[in-house]
Amino acid sequence: MTADSPSDLNGTLDAIWVYPIKSCAGLSLREAELTDTGLAYDRAWMVVDSQGEFVSQRELPRMALIQPSFKLGQLVLRAPGMLSLHLALDAAEGPARVRVWDDEVDAFDMGDTAAQWFSDFLGADAPAHLKALRLIRFDPEARRRCDPRWTGDDAGFAQFADGFSLLVASQASLDELNARLGAAGQAPVDMRRFRPNLVMGGWGAHDEDRCGPVVIGEGEGSAEIVPVKPCSRCPIPDIDPDTATPGHAVGDALRTYRQDARVGGAITFGMNAIVRRGDGVVLRVGQPVRADLRFD
Template sequence: MNEVPSQSGADVSASISRLFVYPVKSCAGVEVAEAILTETGLEFDRAWMVVDARGDFLTQRELPRMALIRPQLKHYEMVLRAPGMLALHIKLDEVEAPVRVRVWDDEVPAYDMGAVAAQWFTDFLGTTARLVRFDPEHQRASSRKWTGDVEALNQFSDGYPLLVISEASLDQLNEKLVAAGSGAVGMERFRPNIVLGNATQAGERSELSPHDEDRLDVLQVSTDQGVAQLKPVKPCARCPVPNIDPATALSSPEVGDMLQRYRQDARVNGAMTFGMNAIVLNGVDHLLKAGQAVEANLRFD
């Protein structure tokens, strides 16, 4: 790592290069220039989820076509588009009947989004499906095994409020893929919320090394409202979703096969990992923006 000493003396200097919100769990993400930080992550992230007739969550793991459902967040509504479908408009401030749904091992209260949305998802996915919204009054906590004394809340995410990945990590993976005769892939396959890029201070460039995010302690993000603090807590174990091309919903094994070669992680019992799940320590209601400076110390444990 070619480090540029920061004024605060932090070990690592970086910047937020990209921000992503995933309004509907397992559907396409929305790249945004800025997003409000809430106690459950970025505003509207995994606020909605698609469930089957029993109320169990549906994902790209079983239904790769979900990758083709593209949300757009507007001032008062979310607009969903998919190939061959008319746009579905969902008002941000309206819900219908209360329901109980399941995401992984958690049964949580939610709100059904109505028959029109249910028919839209059923028609596109080819299986009975309904759209639900997380009940904001419910507190779904991340695992204390990884968050320690901090009660970190999330909505319909897999378990943590935020996912952080560096551009350097993707660059290394793509170098390996290309060397093996496969094509490079985009960051969208890994579904991060925050992408860390290099920083420039006093005319000098600070270069991140691949998977620096694995070794960072609290991320200090300089916002207009002060310093937001985000803490990476758990390596993100990877399922087959990164094998799915988000542009076509077609799956091929090259990405997973390559990660299996060099990213088996003893911290999660040898699972292949890419990126770090993170929690919010401070900065609720701060506005995160692409380009903001990030500093952190290295963690040795």
């Protein structure tokens, strides 16, 4: 795809989301800086147990209720019944070694105050091994490479995301799901259930599944990302982001039409992507996005 060639898919960047703390609530932004590991501050922090293993809404659904914001050089965290926790964006305490899925990575512990805040909010109803929690920050000097079985010749990197730099979804994909939920007598859901970073408007349902590299923006200020792996879905999309209550309607609906042979028949929604070009580029809601369909 060249700069002046027509594209199969043309649309706009409808939404930008970052999730500063892995598995906590996301933050909708009008613009965000792209880095080689994804959006700035996306999954830069993570909650771990006493063994340094990451925890998520799979074990602790109440993580969905922890709402981040950025203010005056700080990450501010709020949760029901808790005083807000303020963390300087450049703060870190002692070194740590932690595990996210199969990767052990260097990180920094965020100290006892943050650990107590998370333990107090999440630990009360948690299993015994999850009552003492700590907040960890990714070491910016570390390099966590995405799985080369999916990235091929492109070198992709991530911080504490499950495995890839970005997650891409289209608004039409959500609309398709909601139509099916409605037909089954279920309430619609919003995109927060699927935790994408970039939401594409003007594409067809699940066009992100079958497209090649995606150009965002125009001219020298554009960026290029590459969808590489369908995003297999766990129970998290069935957790209500407003109440942290688990359900089953979303998973039930997806199982009727979203099994993907590329990942062993797992249920998928959205595409994991890596950054090919654009480190330091600021992405903005409303920018044009274009891609060609992939036939392979």
